[in-house]
Amino acid sequence: MKIIISGSGIGGLVSALYLNKYGHDVVIYEKNDFAGGKVNEYKKDxxxxxxxxxxxxxxxxxxxxxxxxxxxxxxYAELNELEKTCRYFWSDGTMFDSYSDTEKLSEEITKRFGNDELNAFKNFLEFSRKLYKISEKYFLTKEFKLRNFINADGIRYFRKFTSKKSLNTRANKFFKDKKLINVINRFATYNGSSPFLTPQLFSIIAYVEYMFKPYYVKSGIKKLADSLVELCNNRGIEINYNASLKGIENNNDVITTVITENKSGSIKEIKNFDVLLSNFTNNSSLTGKKYLENTDWSLSGFLMLMGIEGKNKKLQHHNILYSDDYEKEFNDLFIKKLPAENMTIYICITSRTDENDAPRGHENWFVLVNAPSISNNFEWSEENKEMYKNKIIQRIKEFGTDIEKKIKFCNIFCPSDFLNLYNCENGSIYGLSSNSLKTMFKRTRNRSNKYRNLFFAGGNTHPGGGVPLCFLSGKIVSNIINK
Ligand SMILES: Cc1cc2nc3c(=O)[nH]c(=O)nc-3n(C[C@H](O)[C@H](O)[C@H](O)COP(=O)(O)OP(=O)(O)OC[C@H]3O[C@@H](n4cnc5c(N)ncnc54)[C@H](O)[C@@H]3O)c2cc1C
Incomplete structure (x- = not known):
């Protein structure tokens, strides 16, 4: 079969390599002049x-x-486990270190939160383990079909799996300490959702991190995308850059023509193909206007990349500085659709692990704050960006680290930059949010219900957002197409 893939994010590249392995002829069209989509990097000085x-x-x-x-x-890529996985800070001076080693983590939980909370943590992991096992078997690795769940496991765990109880409600049932609840709740943001809305099912994200540990890619995540591109090149998969999918023509339920446009505006019509696979979902001719009219988009981000002079011993590779009112923060983001006044700040300093990532005696700060998806409620004007940046720097200072005079440069990405760069709906990083079971079910399936020869892969589709799930979506969709 001749297969056209539109978009070279992880979902597109992984699908291309599976389909090539299955013996199909694959060609990729990518709107940007680079592949990998959101798996990208920035270098300066x-x-x-x-x-x-x-x-x-x-x-x-x-x-x-x-x-x-x-x-x-x-x-191709060196995946490393960090011994200290994350350092969490609260404004009252409390600090909590998470370790990949289970014994060390248990000691730290006991030290900070007491023995009862350690037992609660173990019980919580056991609860989420059961949900993970079901998800792994019937959801994460398979095309989404309700009938997948009609079996003994599905019936046994049906209520837990489809419970509308939020992650926060579930966490409150296990834990007493509000700070430990904060730690668990933050896992909802891994798929761009609110812990106060997302179903308890997403406790599996916490389980996955504690069980399988978080990894980083040496010399940067882009290595991973680059290795997929290298493999595509070696295997004769053609990648056409600066080629944006503009539209399609169809004959009833079959797509017959794909229309692409390059940067200079010249249009190309591609007719000779069997299957179209899209690695993005915001083209209404593919997904339909109705999908794009959804309002419950996942979080976007306000990202600052800063060259920082000096070393900050208090901080580790991954750091979280919590807001004082986590619920209000998510209310601002999802209900008011405004940037949070009092925000939680994620600081990632890879140069703490990989010295080559910053000049000697300096650090590379990746500072990410959750932001609402684009709406009429807020505009990221230059003035607003500057104000928010200063607010974040001020907030970091309140936690005891003053970087104001140490910033060599600061490059900002706001929701409209994510929209322009990757064409993601309303700048939202993970497509539709998983804030309710209903929106979860609205997520684009891997197989179009409109066109027989159209399929979808990537983080906006089943089984969900984030790099590993994009790999899984590539596998699921390739198996469907191959069949
Ligand atoms: C700031 C940030 C932090 C993140 N943190 C993490 C993390 O720590 N861990 C994790 O696992 N995930 C994280 N993610 C999410 C992860 O990056 C994504 O889920 C994943 O990379 C999405 O891959 P994808 O295959 O859906 O494609 P995307 O990366 O969305 O790529 C889609 C591709 O399609 C192209 N395209 C779009 N429109 C067209 C068109 N009309 N024609 C042709 N091509 C088109 C785009 O240019 C792009 O190359 C983060 C994302 C961001 C932005």
Whole structure:
């Protein structure tokens, strides 16, 4: 079969390599002049920054993909486990370190929150383990079909799996300490949702991180995308850059023509193909206007990439500075659709682990704050960006680290930049949010219900957002197409 893939994000590249392995003829059309989509980086004056993912969960998914296409991941990218996985800060001076080693983590939980909370933590992991096992078997690795759940496991866990109780409600049932609840609640943001709305099912994100540990890619996450591109090149998969999918023509339920446009505006019509696979979902001719009229988009981000003079011993590779009112923060983001006044700040400093990422004696700060998806309620004007940047720097100072005079440069990405760069709906990073079971079910499936020869892969589709799930979506969709 001749397969056209539109978009070269992780979902597109992984699908291309599976389909090529299955013997199909694959060609990719990508709107940008680079591949990898959100898995990208920025370099300036000797500093290197990831501009998208900074943390990989479920590393076994990536390893398995390389095995499936007869390669070894170690020949392409070095995935490393961090001993200290994250340092959490609260404005009252409390600090909590998360470790990848279970014993060390247990000691730290006991030290900070007491023995009862350690027991609660173990019980919480056991609760989420059961949900994870069901998800892994019937949801994460398979095309989405309700009938997948009609079996003994599905019936046994039906209520837990489809419970409308929020992650926060569930966390409150296990834990007493509000700070530990904060730690658990933040996992909802891994798919761009609110812990106060997202169903308890997403406790599986916490389970996945504690169980399989978080990893980082040495020399930057872009290495991963680059290795997929290298494999495409080696295997004769053509990638056409600066080629944006503009529209389609169809004959009833079959797409017959794909229309692409390059940067200079010249239009190309592609007719000779069997299947179109899209790695993005915001083209109404593909997904339909109704999908784009959804309002419950996942979070976007306000990202500052800063070259910082000096070293900040208090901070580690991954750091979280919590807001004083987590619920209000998510209310601002999802209900008012405004940037949070009192925001939680994520600071990732890869140069703490990888010295080559910053000049000697300096650090590369990736500072990410959750932002609402684009709406009429707020405009990221230059003035607003500057004001928000200063607010964040002031907030970091309140936590005891003053960087104001140490900033060599600050490059900002706001929701409209994510929209322009990657064409993601309303700048939202993970497509539709998972703030309710209803929106979860509205997520684009891997197979179009409108056109027989149209399929979807990537973080906006089943099984969900984030790098490992994009690998899984590539596998699921390739198997469907191959069949
Ligand atoms: C700031 C940030 C932090 C993140 N942190 C993490 C993290 O720590 N861990 C994690 O696992 N995930 C994280 N993610 C999410 C992760 O990056 C995404 O889920 C994943 O990379 C999405 O891949 P995708 O295959 O859906 O494609 P995308 O990366 O969305 O790529 C889609 C591709 O399609 C192209 N395209 C769009 N429109 C067209 C068109 N009309 N014609 C042709 N091509 C088109 C785009 O240019 C792009 O190359 C983060 C993302 C961001 C932005």
């Amino acid at each position: 000797g500093y290197r920054f990831d501009t998208g993912p900074t943390l990989i969960t479920m590393p076994f998914v990536l390893k398995k993909f390389f095995e499936d296409i007869d390669e070894n991941i170690n020949d």
